[in-house]
Amino acid sequence: MKLLITGASGLLGINLAMEAMREHEVVGVDRGKLRSAPFQVFPVDLPNRTALSSVLDATSPDWLVNCAALANLEKCEKDPEQAKALNVDLPAELATACAERHIHFVHISTDAVFDGEKKGAYTEDDLPNPQGVYSQTKLDGESATFSVNAESIVARVNMFGWSLTNQRSLGEFFVNNLSGGKHVNGFTDVIFCPMLVNITARLLLEMLKKNLSGLYHVVGAQAMSKYQFGVEVARTFGLSENLISPKSVLSSELTAKRSPNLWLSTHKLSTDLGREIPSFSTGLIEFYTQFQQGYPQKIRGYQH
Numbered sequence: 039m040k041l042l043i044t045g046a047s048g049l050l051g052i053n054l055a056m057e058a059m060r061e062h063e064v065v066g067v068d069r070g071k072l073r074s075a076p077f078q079v080f081p082v083d084l085p086n087r088t089a090l091s092s093v094l095d096a097t098s099p100d101w102l103v104n105c106a107a108l109a110n111l112e113k114c115e116k117d118p119e120q121a122k123a124l125n126v127d128l129p130a131e132l133a134t135a136c137a138e139r140h141i142h143f144v145h146i147s148t149d150a151v152f153d154g155e156k157k158g159a160y161t162e163d164d165l166p167n168p169q170g171v172y173s174q175t176k177l178d179g180e181s182a183t184f185s186v187n188a189e190s191i192v193a194r195v196n197m198f199g200w201s202l203t204n205q206r207s208l209g210e211f212f213v214n215n216l217s218g219g220k221h222v223n224g225f226t227d228v229i230f231c232p233m234l235v236n237i238t239a240r241l242l243l244e245m246l247k248k249n250l251s252g253l254y255h256v257v258g259a260q261a262m263s264k265y266q267f268g269v270e271v272a273r274t275f276g277l278s279e280n281l282i283s284p285k286s287v288l289s290s291e292l293t294a295k296r297s298p299n300l301w302l303s304t305h306k307l308s309t310d311l312g313r314e315i316p317s318f319s320t321g322l323i324e325f326y327t328q329f330q331q332g333y334p335q336k337i338r339g340y341q342h
């Protein structure tokens with residue numbers, strides 16, 4: 039199959055490309071960062087829709103996964119127009135273009151569409167209640183996608199892994215700071231379901247192969263606090279967990295509101311795939327193995 043990835047330089051984009059290349063032909067769209075990637079890359083500033091249409095016509099992919107987004111919560115609060123352009127208008131246009139060309143479209147959304155007040159796991163049937171510009175635009179992007187392309191997959195994710203900037207994921211945050219002997223805070227009152235981005239990528243490819251459509255929670259099978267996540271990372275990498283101070287998110291300087299409980303059920307996904315979702319520890323061990331094998335340096339090298 040031929041897979042087109044928009045946002046190919048992002049945390050999910052580059053790791054999805056690496057996973058998909060094992061079996062499929064990969065074409066990426068980025069803003070010019072990926073200078074020596076081992077797959078074809080078209081530099082397009084995504085507001086340029088004409089250029090994007092030309093890429094679709096020139097490449098004729100079977101699948102398109104939209105990993106492009108304004109995914110920084112604080113930047114979304116500061117620039118709601120740009121957040122709407124990337125998180126709502128772009129997926130709507132991509133979903134339309136894919137429907138017209140019979141390309142199976144996947145749009146990536148977020149666990150943060152929920153307010154986090156539920157006592158238990160959120161299913162796909164639970165009512166979202168976004169708490170800020172980022173999560174509101176992500177929810178609007180879901181509806182905009184389905185309204186023009188009902189065959190799409192919309193995947194709500196939460197991921198950690200290695201990125202081109204070395205700063206994009208919480209996993210990198212803990213490894214970088216703890217290996218430099220720096221003290222950091224770990225929030226004890228923010229619960230989430232982190233999944234190694236490479237596992238997310240493999241699941242997305244499996245969903246496409248199975249020709250699924252609709253809304254799915256594609257997150258880790260285990261819910262934990264951000265503090266607990268940091269401790270698990272420290273233990274796996276042989277770093278000092280004592281450098282992580284358990285803190286409440288309310289004591290932080292973050293301006294965008296965080297939902298306290300983002301425990302999402304993966305029951306629908308595992309039922310439709312007919313298998314268990316890999317455990318958190320499986321992903322964490324792979325994260326460490328990638329580190330030992332020089333994977334972070336390898337993908338960062340694609341920028342030069």
Ligand SMILES: NC(=O)c1ccc[n+]([C@@H]2O[C@H](COP(=O)([O-])OP(=O)(O)OC[C@H]3O[C@@H](n4cnc5c(N)ncnc54)[C@H](OP(=O)(O)O)[C@@H]3O)[C@@H](O)[C@H]2O)c1
Binds near residue numbers: 082150195197
């Ligand atoms: N990371 C997580 O844990 C998490 C959690 C929930 C949901 N998500 C969702 O998952 C998806 C992927 O997230 P991510 O963590 O991979 O995000 P990311 O690392 O920030 O990547 C975003 C991608 O979008 C590109 N982009 C942004 N503005 C652009 C523009 N104007 N023109 C062209 N490209 C542009 C970025 O290009 P540059 O590299 O040039 O900036 C990058 O390739 C997003 O939809 C996000 O909302 C992520």
